[in-house]
Amino acid sequence: MNLLLRSVQIIDKASPWNGQIKDIRVEDNRIAEIGENLSAAGMDVVEGNNCCISPGWLDMRVASRDPGFEHKEDLDSVRQAAMQGGFTEIVLLPNSQPVVDSKDTLNYVRQRRRQSPVCVHVAAAVTKHAAGTDFTEMIDLHTAGAVAFTDGDNPIQHADIFLKTLLYLRPMNALLINRPEDKQLTLFGQMNEGLTSTLLGLKGMPPLAEEMMLTRDLNLLKYILEQTTEPATLPLLHISLVSTARSVELIREAKKQGLPVSCEVAAHQLVYHDEALLTFDTNLKVNPPFRKVADIQALRDGLVDGTIDCVVSDHCPHDEESKNLEFDHAEFGITGLETVFALLTMHSGLSVESIVEKLTSEPRRILRLPALSIAEGQTANFTFFDPAKEWTYTKSASKAINSPFLGKTLKGHVSGVLNQGHIRWFGQPS
Amino acid sequence: MTKLSVRHLLGIKNLTENDIHTILDTASQFKDVINRPIKKVPSLRDITIANVFFENSTRTRLSFELAEKRLSADVVNFSASGSSVKKGETLLDTVNNILAMKVDMIVMRHSSPGAPHYLSGKIPANVVNAGDGTHEHPTQALLDAFSMREKLGDLAGKKIAIIGDILHSRVALSNIFCLQKLGAEVMVCGPTTLIPKYLPEIGVRVSHQVKEALEWCDVANVLRIQLERQQIKYFPSLREYSLYFGITKAMLDNLNREIVLMHPGPINRGVELSSDAADSSHSIILNQVENGVAVRMAVLYLLAQQ
Numbered sequence: 001m002n003l004l005l006r007s008v009q010i011i012d013k014a015s016p017w018n019g020q021i022k023d024i025r026v027e028d029n030r031i032a033e034i035g036e037n038l039s040a041a042g043m044d045v046v047e048g049n050n051c052c053i054s055p056g057w058l059d060m061r062v063a064s065r066d067p068g069f070e071h072k073e074d075l076d077s078v079r080q081a082a083m084q085g086g087f088t089e090i091v092l093l094p095n096s097q098p099v100v101d102s103k104d105t106l107n108y109v110r111q112r113r114r115q116s117p118v119c120v121h122v123a124a125a126v127t128k129h130a131a132g133t134d135f136t137e138m139i140d141l142h143t144a145g146a147v148a149f150t151d152g153d154n155p156i157q158h159a160d161i162f163l164k165t166l167l168y169l170r171p172m173n174a175l176l177i178n179r180p181e182d183k184q185l186t187l188f189g190q191m192n193e194g195l196t197s198t199l200l201g202l203k204g205m206p207p208l209a210e211e212m213m214l215t216r217d218l219n220l221l222k223y224i225l226e227q228t229t230e231p232a233t234l235p236l237l238h239i240s241l242v243s244t245a246r247s248v249e250l251i252r253e254a255k256k257q258g259l260p261v262s263c264e265v266a267a268h269q270l271v272y273h274d275e276a277l278l279t280f281d282t283n284l285k286v287n288p289p290f291r292k293v294a295d296i297q298a299l300r301d302g303l304v305d306g307t308i309d310c311v312v313s314d315h316c317p318h319d320e321e322s323k324n325l326e327f328d329h330a331e332f333g334i335t336g337l338e339t340v341f342a343l344l345t346m347h348s349g350l351s352v353e354s355i356v357e358k359l360t361s362e363p364r365r366i367l368r369l370p371a372l373s374i375a376e377g378q379t380a381n382f383t384f385f386d387p388a389k390e391w392t393y394t395k396s397a398s399k400a401i402n403s404p405f406l407g408k409t410l411k412g413h414v415s416g417v418l419n420q421g422h423i424r425w426f427g428q429p430s
Numbered sequence: 431m432t433k434l435s436v437r438h439l440l441g442i443k444n445l446t447e448n449d450i451h452t453i454l455d456t457a458s459q460f461k462d463v464i465n466r467p468i469k470k471v472p473s474l475r476d477i478t479i480a481n482v483f484f485e486n487s488t489r490t491r492l493s494f495e496l497a498e499k500r501l502s503a504d505v506v507n508f509s510a511s512g513s514s515v516k517k518g519e520t521l522l523d524t525v526n527n528i529l530a531m532k533v534d535m536i537v538m539r540h541s542s543p544g545a546p547h548y549l550s551g552k553i554p555a556n557v558v559n560a561g562d563g564t565h566e567h568p569t570q571a572l573l574d575a576f577s578m579r580e581k582l583g584d585l586a587g588k589k590i591a592i593i594g595d596i597l598h599s600r601v602a603l604s605n606i607f608c609l610q611k612l613g614a615e616v617m618v619c620g621p622t623t624l625i626p627k628y629l630p631e632i633g634v635r636v637s638h639q640v641k642e643a644l645e646w647c648d649v650a651n652v653l654r655i656q657l658e659r660q661q662i663k664y665f666p667s668l669r670e671y672s673l674y675f676g677i678t679k680a681m682l683d684n685l686n687r688e689i690v691l692m693h694p695g696p697i698n699r700g701v702e703l704s705s706d707a708a709d710s711s712h713s714i715i716l717n718q719v720e721n722g723v724a725v726r727m728a729v730l731y732l733l734a735q736q
Contacts, residue, residue, distance in 0.1 A: 187662065190543075195628040199443065201543035201565025201603060280544030326521060326542035328563070 001421045002027050004040045008048035008384065011356050012055055014373040018353075021050055026380040029421045034376055046425060048384065051415045052352065055372035056088030056117075056381035057359040059337060060177075060264060061240060061312035063153075064120075067108060068097025073317035073399050075109065078337070079118040081398035083424045085313065085337040086359075086383040086414035088117055091367070093152035094125040101125040101136045103144045110145060117419040121147040121367070123177060126165050130154045133161070135168070142172050147367055148238070150177035153287075157183055159216060166224045166236060175367065179240035180213035180247070181205075181288065190328050192274040192289040200277065202327065205289050207244040214239060214247050218254045221261060232260035235366050239263035241314060243288035245298030252307040262366045263307070265299050266314035267343040268334055272404070282323045282330035283404040286314070300349045303358065310362040311344060311355075313337045317400030335403045338396060343405075345387050345412030352387045359383075381419040389413035389428065437736050438550045438557040439729050441566035442607035450611055454576050456728035457721070464500055464723055473731050474503035479535040480528045483509045483560070484521075487539055489695055489719065490560050490570075494537050497726035506533070521545060522552055529555055535733065538562075556733045564598050570694050571604035573725040575612060577718045578649055581690050586613030591643040593619045593677070594653030594702050597626055597664070601653060601694045606634055619643035620675060623664040640675055644682070649690040652677060652702050672701045679706035690714055 005024040010017045023038040024031060059082065065073040073081075082090050092109060094100035100109060100122055109122050124146035128134045131154070138149060149169060156162045156178055165176055186205040191197050193204025221237045242248060242263050251263050272290040284290065302308040316333020323330050344355045364371060372381055391413045393405050416425040434449050442450070463471055479498050483491055491507070498505045508528060525536060537558040538546055543565035550557040561567040575585065582588055590609050596602045596618045609616050610633070617635035618625055625636055637643045644650055655671060665671055682691065691703075691712040699705050708715060 193627075195631045198626040198628045199603070199632075201563055201600060203564075280547045321520070324520070324522070326540065326545045326548055328542045328544075 001029065001423070002043045003418075003423065004038060004043045004045045005053065006040075006045055006047050007050050008053040009050055010054075010374050011052045011352055012374045013353060013357065014361065014371070015375055017374065024053070024374070026418070029380050031374065031376050031378050031380055034374070046423070051384050051386050053374065053382050053384050054356040055360045055374060055383070056417060056419050057086050057383045058089040058091070058363045058367075058369075059085070059087045059313050059315070059340065060091045060310060060363045060367065061266070062090045062092055062315040062337065063095060063317065063333070064092045064109070065317055066096060067105070071399070072319050072322070075120070077397065077399045078315070078317070079116050079120070081315070081335065081337040081396065082118045083116075083417050084397045084414065084426070085339065086341055086385055086417060087337060088381050088383060088417050088419035089119045089121060090337075091121045091123050091147055094123055094150065095130055095152040095154070099125050099128075099130045101128050101130065103140060106141060106144050106146060115422060117417045117422040117424055119420060123148040123150045123152070125149070126151050126156060126176070127161065132157055135161075135165070138165075138168055138174070139172065142174050147369075148175040148177050150240070155179045155181045155183070155213065159220065162217065163220045163224065166221060167227070170224065170228055170236065173234065173368070175235065175238055177238045177240055178217060179288070180210050180217055182209040182213045185209035185212070189289075190285065191277050192291050194274055194292065196274045196277060200280070205287075207246060207291060207295075210244055210288055211246045211250065214250050218250065218259060218261065221259055225259070234260065234368060235262035236260045237262075238366055241266050241269070241288050241312075242299065242302070242308060243269055243291055243295065245295045248298045248302040248307055252302070252305075255307065262309040264310045264312045265303065265308050266336065267311050267340040268314070268336060269299055270296060270347040271343055280327045281404065282325060282327055283334065283402050285327065285330050285332055286316075286334055287332040303348055303350055304354075309358070309366060311340060311348070311358045313340045315398075316402070317398050318402045319400065323402045333402065335396060335398045335400045337398065339393060339403065339405045339410065341385060341414055342410035342412040346410065383417050384415040384425070386413050386415055386428070433735060434732050437733070438546070439568050439733060440546050440550060440557065440559050442568045442571050442604045442611070443566065445568075445611070447611045450572065450575065450608060453572055453725065453728050453732060454579060456732060457572070457576050457725040460500075460727040460731070461721065461724035464727075470500050470502060472502045474498070474501040474734055477535060477734055478504040478506070478533045479537060479730065480533045481505065481507045481560075482525065482528065482536055482538045483507070484538070484540045485561065487560070489722075490539065493719070493722040494560060494726050497723050497730060500723065501727055501730060503730070521549065525549060525553060529553060535730065556736065558729060558733065561600055563600065565600050566604045567600040568604050569722070569726050569729060570601050571608040572729070573718055573722040574605055574651060574692060574694070575608050576721045576725050577692065577714055578690065580717070580721070581714060582648060585609065588614045588649065589617070589647045590614050590649045590651060591617045591619055591637075591647035592651045592653065593640060593643055593675070595624045595656050596620050596629075596653070597624045598656040599653050605651060606632070617643055617646060621665050621671070640677060641681065644677070644685055644689065647689055649692060650677070651692040651694075653694065654696065654698055655701055668701050676700075676702055676704060677707050678704040679710045682707060682710060682712050688712065692718060695719070
């Protein structure tokens, strides 16, 4: 692909042209030249009209539902949604049916690659069927290309399984991802435990269930480091979907002590608190649940001071039959891919430059993927966006519509993506 | 007669103090009606009401049905044990099928908190919540308030203790909302595992000693132990519960003043209430049942005016 990107503003701290409006010439999936008034002879031209360009964004937590629940989402529709959200790379959770716990299922997902700007990575399960008891063949899965290990929606409950996973992954320098939740304390839980859950008659999920498990996970990480001499330079444990102020504080402390840990927050956790559920809106039923205003502030502070490394969509597509129901029968989750950037623009308190870091260099570092930069000779993997643009989220490219943001006017718009020799250009919203 | 501020009776939470007084005042008039030789009025002659019960109920369903019949409404009953989901038909489909037969009002009991709220946003008919899981049971709270008011007059400043399984009780929650709106003070009392941690945040007192609660209150509203709604263990045994949280006539007699004893039924005799307490002069339990019909008539009548 030979392409001239005319008048784009480069947002990339690692680039010598950061903040500048330039033309970019792309040849054979590489950045051939960056400059002003570059010749368009023999090239397709994209008029950027001063929109922003950054290295392509990466979402570390996406449920594709394929194989098994293709009526909710499949590997094609999830790519469409990813593109709309500005993501050129996504990491899929293993919780399909069957679970990605063997090379067979891993290869199914990886072989279903399409001519698309979206590169799909797969996190493989730690235990068979992600059931928390018998290990998967992790070395084999790692060799076959699994980018990380996690039981995804099923947090590891058994302390010894967790400990042995960390130990087993250590020689490969592979990453364990876990969402801390003590399932005994959240049994039958529907929302955050607090006055609101009490007034709604819904069983609560106490913040403690997350914080206790997080404390355990950090202690086990500390314990395995005592057994190995080699210092860890990269995170060995990535904490998914941090949601409480105390969790942020625990991770801040762990990082101060030098523990190789990283963490993420879901973009929607920066928006809602539990009182939003007073209407029993099942599109606000998520796990971890929406907490309190003070927790949202702590999450924002954690993003700003770097305690929270990156932001994910936690894209959980569901069919209408799973959401248009009585609250306690409805499934957990929100489709998030298409709204991450707008939510961060509106609710994170981060600068555009920092938002880009939370979506590019930080998740790449955690996942041990090569760094990207907008500089000559580098891979052409871009996201185009306009942080000031308002748009109304009227239609989802996902098969699912379980988003509380549908119909709302948002600020921060994705204009297109370019990766793997393919471009999708949405331009400006009408 | 004034109108209500709501189209549906989903919970006490959504009512104004004025709404509650309107319902209770209307209920007084209907109580007169049902004590006449001709117990029936033609008020809802053109209205068809479906009692849709997804959970077992004897007294509430009977009470609603009688209230509807006393108002000359046409009545159909639909009962299904277990949730609609388990049957394979969604709640919305079930109710839309009933509404397609030209039904005007839905009285629903359901095991899911918020089910009537969900339904009210999707269908044109008026919805009356006859109990939604562990959330609300508004007509029970209204008939309790009516019965207390009948006995004690204005409830402002009165002290009401709700004793028993507060955690799983929709009656407790609706009572708390209703009594607070009417200016009464509320205490909840029971084993620590059956008291929600967050109630003091809305000004509810908490006690774990039945004796203390009885000495404090003007009215003791005793709740049933909801064993069927406890998905996990909250206390060791009914024997221990009745020994330490059960109320006997001797305990009532030992108080230095008369208090009112209430229970929404059905009573587990010998568990939360001894028989001699339930049948004592303190008890207005059967008055509650009678008033239930009048209060439900008032609710249905007022909603039909909307």
